[in-house]
Amino acid sequence: MTIRLSILDQSIINPGERPSEALQNTVELAELAEQLGFYRFWVAEHHNSDEIAGAAPEVLLGYIAAKTTTIKLASGGVMLQHYSPYKVAEQFHVLENLAPGRISLGVGKAPGGFQPATDALQKDFAKPIQTFDAKLIELVDFVTRKSASKVEAKPLPENNPEIFLLGGSVASARQAAELGISFVFAYFINGEEEVLKEARDTFEQYQINQQASFQLAPIVVAETKAAADRHIPERESIKVELSDGRRVNVGSREQAEAYVKDISQPYRFITQKIGAITGTKQDVGEEITRLSKKYNIQDFVVLTPVKSAEIKRYSYQLLSESIKEEVVHG
Numbered sequence: 001m002t003i004r005l006s007i008l009d010q011s012i013i014n015p016g017e018r019p020s021e022a023l024q025n026t027v028e029l030a031e032l033a034e035q036l037g038f039y040r041f042w043v044a045e046h047h048n049s050d051e052i053a054g055a056a057p058e059v060l061l062g063y064i065a066a067k068t069t070t071i072k073l074a075s076g077g078v079m080l081q082h083y084s085p086y087k088v089a090e091q092f093h094v095l096e097n098l099a100p101g102r103i104s105l106g107v108g109k110a111p112g113g114f115q116p117a118t119d120a121l122q123k124d125f126a127k128p129i130q131t132f133d134a135k136l137i138e139l140v141d142f143v144t145r146k147s148a149s150k151v152e153a154k155p156l157p158e159n160n161p162e163i164f165l166l167g168g169s170v171a172s173a174r175q176a177a178e179l180g181i182s183f184v185f186a187y188f189i190n191g192e193e194e195v196l197k198e199a200r201d202t203f204e205q206y207q208i209n210q211q212a213s214f215q216l217a218p219i220v221v222a223e224t225k226a227a228a229d230r231h232i233p234e235r236e237s238i239k240v241e242l243s244d245g246r247r248v249n250v251g252s253r254e255q256a257e258a259y260v261k262d263i264s265q266p267y268r269f270i271t272q273k274i275g276a277i278t279g280t281k282q283d284v285g286e287e288i289t290r291l292s293k294k295y296n297i298q299d300f301v302v303l304t305p306v307k308s309a310e311i312k313r314y315s316y317q318l319l320s321e322s323i324k325e326e327v328v329h330g
Contacts, residue, residue, distance in 0.1 A: 003292050003323050006040035006301045007033050007316065008076045008216060011054035014307050022053040023060065025309040030064045032313055034071040036320040041068075042076030042106060042301060047113030047121065058091040065099040073099065076184075076216075076301070077106035077166045082121040085135050089142035089153035096157035105143065106164040106184065107136060109172070110249055115262035133175070136165070140179050166216065168249065168272075173199035173213075177206035187217040188303055189237050189249045191275025200295050214299040215291065219277045220306060221284050221318035228278035228315075231306045239270040285322035 009029055013022040030041045043060045046052040054060060057075040065073055073095075078088055088105070096103040109132050111118045122129065141147035143160055165176040168186035176183035185199050196215070203213050222228035238256040240248045243266040248259065253269070260267055277287050288300055302319065306312040 002298060003288060004039040004299045005288075005319065005323060006042060006072075006074075006214075006299065007038050008042040008044060008301050008303045009054070010044040010046065010052050010303070011060070012305070012307065013051055013053050014309065019053040026054065026060065027064055027067055029309075029313065029316070030068055030071065030073075032316065034068045036316065038071065038316075038320065039299070040072040040074055040104065040301075042074045044076050045079050045108070045112045047079075047111075047117035049113065058088075058095065061095055061103070062098065065095065065102065070102075072102050072104060074104035074164065075106045077108035077164065079110060079112040080107045080135050080139065081109070081111065081129075081132050082118070083135075085139035086142055086151070086153055088139055092143065092161045093153050093155055093157050096159065096161045097155050100158060104162040104164060105139075106166055107139065108166045115259070136175075137179065139163070140181060144180075162212075164214070168195075170195065170199045170202050173203040174206050176211070177203045178208065180207070180209045180211060182211040182213065184214040184216050184301060186249075187215050187275035189239075189272065189274065191217075191235075191273040193275075196275070197295060200297065204296075212299060213297060214301050215295075215297050216301040216303060217275050217277055218305055219284060219288075219300075219302045219315075219319060220304055221279070221281055221315045221322060223280065225279040225283060228280070228283075231304075231311075232274075232276045232278060235274055235276060237272050237274050239272060240267050241270055242267050281318050281322035284319060288323060 009026045011022045011026045013019055033041050043057045044054050045057050047055055057078060061073050092103060092105045140163060142153045143163055163181040164184050165172055165181055166184045166186060168190035173183050183203050185196055187196060200213060218232055220228040220231045238253050240256055240259055256269055277284055291297060304312050304315050306315060
C-alpha cells in the first residue's frame with residue numbers, strides 16, 4: 001500500500017514573532033512541502049488567539065495557491081457553525097476556479113476559539129441557530145450541486161472540491177460516510193487505537209461512495225527519540241462536555257479551564273490520550289507503516305507542534321525521508 005503524507009499547519013506565532021511572520025512561515029512551509037513531495041497542505045482556523053495567526057483558511061489558501069503550483073490544498077477545517085453554508089461553498093468554488101483540481105474543503109465541528117469569539121462570530125444569527133448537522137448537509141448539497149434551492153454557489157468550477165469532515169469520534173465517521181464525503185480521524189485529539197479502529201470500520205460500513213479516510217496525528221522527527229519527545233510534553237487532551245450535549249475539544253487542561261470561564265451551564269472534563277508519534281526517521285517510519293497496515297489507512301495528515309520554524313521544517317524533511325526508507329527496508 002502506498003502511504004501519502006500531508007501537512008496541517010496552524011500558523012503558530014512562535015516566541016518573539018509577529019503574526020505576519022507566523023503566516024509567512026506557513027506559506028514557506030507549503031512551498032517546502034511541495035518540494036518534498038507531500039500530498040496535500042492543510043491550514044487551520046482559530047479565533048481570538050495570541051498564539052495562532054490562522055483565522056481565515058479561505059484567505060490563506062488563496063495566497064498559498066498563488067505561491068505553489070502542484071500541491072493540493074485544503075482547509076483543516078472551516079468551523080462551519082459560524083458561517084452560511086452557501087457562503088462557504090462560494091468561497092471554495094472561487095478557490096477551485098483559481099487552482100483547478102487542487103482545492104479541498106475540510107470542515108470541523110469545533111468553535112475554533114472560546115465563547116467571546118463565538119459570540120462575536122454569531123451575534124447576527126437568528127435564534128435558534130441552525131445545527132451543525134443541518135449546515136453540513138446544506139453545504140454538501142451546494143458543493144455537489146444537489147441543492148433544491150433556486151440559487152447556486154457560483155462561480156461553479158469544472159470539478160467539485162472534495163469535502164472532508166474532521167472529527168475524533170465514531171459518530172463523525174458515520175456521518176461523513178452517510179453523506180458521501182471523506183473523513184479525517186483526529187488522532188491528535190483521540191489517540192485510543194480501539195476508537196480509531198471502530199471509526200475506520202464504521203466509515204467502511206456506511207460509506208456510499210469511494211471516499212477517503214485519513215488520519216491526523218502529531219508527528220515530530222528528530223535525530224534522536226529524546227530530541228523529538230521534547231516537543232510534545234503533553235500526551236493528553238481535554239474535552240469539555242456541556243449539559244446540553246455539546247462536546248468541545250480544547251487541548252490542555254489549562255485551555256479547558258479558560259474555556260469554561262465563559263460557560264454558564266454545567267460541564268465536565270473528559271481526558272483523552274493523544275496519538276503522538278515521535279522519534280527518529282526509522283521509529284516514525286515504522287509506526288506510520290504499522291498503523292497503515294493494521295487499519296488500512298493510506299493517507300496521514302501530520303501536525304508538527306514545534307515552536308521553531310527551522311526545527312519544524314527539518315522535522316518534515318526527515319519525515320519525507322522516513323517513509324521512503326521504510327518502503328525500501330520494511
